[in-house]
Amino acid sequence: MTTINDIAKMANVSRTTVSRVLNNNGYVSEDVRKRIMQIVEETGYIPSLSAKSLRTKKSGVIGVIIPRIDTETASRVVSGINEVVAKGNFQILLTDTELDKQKEIEYIRLLQSRHVDGIILLATNVNDQLIATIKDVELPFISLGQDLPGVTSILYDDYHASVDVTNMLLSKGYEKVAFIGVSEEDPSVGRLRKKGYVDAMASRGYNFDESWIETGDFSIESGYEAMKKIIKNSRGELPSAVFVVTDRMAIGAMEYLREQGYRIPEDMAVVGIGASTMSRYVTPSLTTVDYFNKEAGHRAAELLIQQIKQKKEAEKFVQTYRLIKRDSV
Amino acid sequence: MTTINDIAKMANVSRTTVSRVLNNNGYVSEDVRKRIMQIVEETGYIPSLSAKSLRTKKSGVIGVIIPRIDTETASRVVSGINEVVAKGNFQILLTDTELDKQKEIEYIRLLQSRHVDGIILLATNVNDQLIATIKDVELPFISLGQDLPGVTSILYDDYHASVDVTNMLLSKGYEKVAFIGVSEEDPSVGRLRKKGYVDAMASRGYNFDESWIETGDFSIESGYEAMKKIIKNSRGELPSAVFVVTDRMAIGAMEYLREQGYRIPEDMAVVGIGASTMSRYVTPSLTTVDYFNKEAGHRAAELLIQQIKQKKEAEKFVQTYRLIKRDSV
DNA sequence: ATTGTGTGTGTAATCGATTCCATATTAATA
DNA sequence: TATTAATATGGAATCGATTACACACACAAT
Structure with missing residues (x-):
């Protein structure tokens, strides 16, 4: 050389x-x-960028921590991030936690030791150790999708999206709305989306059966199983609609319904969240919520680059969303 | 610090x-x-890994160059790569060419300057300058999906997969098989898959109309448009099946057929390639070819790590594939 | 003639690690 | 007892860049 x-x-x-x-x-x-x-x-x-980086304390690399790359949400976000950072001549150092919470922390440290100029984290959970680590590394930091105290966060409006979806179903006359969520360890997808559903049901005076609520793990199969359980548990009083917090699980639920001969939406309406490509091409096409993941990625990258240029106070940004009405309702 | x-x-x-x-x-x-x-x-x-890297000439980072992250194929491959390299305590430096050929070359240089220990490239085309650059950087290098002369390559068996798909259609009695491909600038997806189709048709003695052959650009919409053209051009003698070289374009083609009231597969059978998640959940479910992208990613990463440990002669590996028969045929 | 300012270039310290070589001590072997 | 080997530690060079500082020169202003 x-x-x-x-x-x-x-x-x-x-x-x-x-x-x-x-x-x-x-x-x-x-x-x-x-x-x-x-x-x-x-x-x-x-x-040699190693030498340059050693001397200048800047690497031109930004670290991205995601729970899984092979999901449409994550890859859209990464794509969005990439589009912006590439323009600023940054590269992405990608780390994938494979849904392991402990790795989120490990990777923050690792990225620090690699002298990344900043980090974007798509967290799946929130805990004190995580927050403490983020504080400790003293790097420009953006949390995308979870509200981390003291950290600049770009948030999806999970609560209101969820309220809207539920109200939409209720307004259309589906009174018995079932719900398929995920673990409440995930504050955004697990807790907020559920809270939106619960509150909307309650505020409209609809009471709902606990047996209408099931939990999956983001996979299509878990949506299938959750739907099965709901149907099994609620013999006698079948719900007329099901609100599923992710498109993939919703697809699984639809699969089960189809197998069992239920018509969608006549026998059961289905709504998802995520605006996955699939949601548009399944039959019937799935009503869902577009979270504009790529734009969120853009935003995250822009904010991070700003922060790299000059340190800022932590701020919170809430992204807009859009209900996409299709044939499953 | x-x-x-x-x-x-x-x-x-x-x-x-x-x-x-x-x-x-x-x-x-x-x-x-x-x-x-x-x-x-x-x-x-x-x-400080910058200091360490400067001194040892190793970075613990491997560079990955992909045409787009937000496609299922790419994200599966990256996921596969990640699973393997993470175990070896490597990280991935991700670069996305956004389908710009020139960037493939630029990024190779960039990754070199970042002292990555090796590079995995998912090329979309092959040209002399690219080959020359790869030779020049003298880094452990794997090409995934394209056969680059003098470079260790992991290849999908595009030709035989394509022959098999075509033969399968012919055997099932679909004599008039149309074809939706992509630009022949892409040797694997564009040229080989088309050659497989052409050869299979010819060897079975079926002659086919040039008007049955259209080209898309990987997008769902382009599949839709290509299908529309085929239908328009071939008035009088409609094909009975269409072989589409990617699932996404196949989905687009199906969409058009559905809109126009054609039944699948009765009026027209459809086959794709890629085994996308969507292919399983569209109606009718799409017959396709599984290329085992994640495993290809594993393989690429393993080979790269081997090469990093000790330099080797360039080799070629051909991945297996599997025809998945579903309801669209 | 002197001082100041804008140009142009070089010397040497520095970033934070690794590693070759030297040295000291202790233990083992001849 | 002398010699060798193993163990334990430190000094200083090195990797390839950036940058503070010094210096030299030309030209303009005083």
Whole structure:
């Protein structure tokens, strides 16, 4: 590998001058600049970013921590992040926790040791150790999708989206709305979305059966199983609609209903959240909520880059959402 | 940030000794080792990987170049790669070309300057400049999905998969098989898959109309448009089946057929490639080919890590595939 | 003639690790 | 007892960049 010293020698100047040319600062005569640039071209020299990073404490890399890449939500977010950071000549160092909470913390440390300029975290849970670690690393930090105290967070409006969905169902005359959620360890998807449902039901004076509420684990299969349980448990009084907090689980639920010969939406309406590509192409097409994941990624990246440029107070941003009405309701 | 020097000072030893403890090599007394470890714990010290990388010429990072993250194929591959490299304590530096050929080359250079230990490339095209660049960087390198001369490549068996799909359709009595492909600039998806179709048709003695062949750009919409064109162009003699080289485009084609009131598969059978999640949940479920993308990712990562450990000659590996028969045929 | 300012370039310290080499102590072997 | 080997530690060079500081020169202003 050619180094800055090699270039300097070949151009008969000091490495300082070469550095000046490369970084476009300080005074350099046009003559020398040209000579150096030519040698750089010829040799195909590329500066070592490890060395640069060691010296400048900046890496041009931003760390992204996600629970799983192979979900549409995550890949959309990452795509959004990438579009923005690439413009700022940053790269993404991607880490995937595979839903392991402990790894969220480990990876924050790891990214710190790699001198990333900032971190975007898609957390699946919130706990004190996590918050403490984030504080401790003292890096520009964005939480996407979970409200982390003291940390700039970009939030989906889980509560209101959930209220809207439930109200929409109630308004359409589906009085008996079942619910498939996820573990309440996940404050956004688990707790808030459920709270929205519960509150909306209560405020409209509908009482609902506990047996209408089931929990899945984000997978299609778990949606299928949850639907099965709901049907099994509620013999006698079948719900007329089911609100599922993710599209994938909703697809699973639909699958079960289809298998059992229930018509959607005549026998049971189904609503999901996520606006997955699939939701549009299943039959019947699935009513869902678009969370604009890619835009959230954009936003996160923009905010992070701002923070990298100058430190800021923690802020909270709530993304808009949009109810997409389709044929499953 | 605490550095190795701080630790050394606190423990009253030289930084050499600290380094020995941290890297578990050379002789260190149990006494000193414990003392150092305790201080490391207390301070939460993490070694600077930039410094380490500068000195050792290894970064523990592997570069991944993909055409788009927000496709199921790519995210599965990345997930597969991640599962393997994470075990070896590597991280992924992700770059997304957004289908820009020139960026493939740029990113190889960039990753080189970041001292990645190796690169996995999901190329969309093959050209001399690309090959030359790969040769030039002299890094462990894996091409996934395209056969790059002189480069270790993991290949999907596009040709035979395509032959099989076509034969399967012909055997089932669909004699008039239309085809929706992509640009032949993409040797694997564009050229090989088409060749498989053409050869299979020819070898069975079926002649086919050029008007049955259309080209899309991987998007669902382009599949829709291609299907529309085929139907429009072939008035009089409608094909009885359509072989679409990606699931997404196949879904688009199905959408058009449904809209126009054609029954699938009675009026027109449809086959895709990719085994996307969607393919299973659309109605009718889509017959497709599973390319085992995640496993391909595993394989790529394993090979890369092997190559990082010791340089090897370029090899070619062909992945298996599996025809998944569903209701669209 | 002197001082100041804008240019242009180089010397050397620095970032935080690893590692070669030297040295000291202790234990084992001849 | 002398010699060798194993164990334990430190000094200093090194990786490849950036940057504070110093210096030299040209030209304008005083």
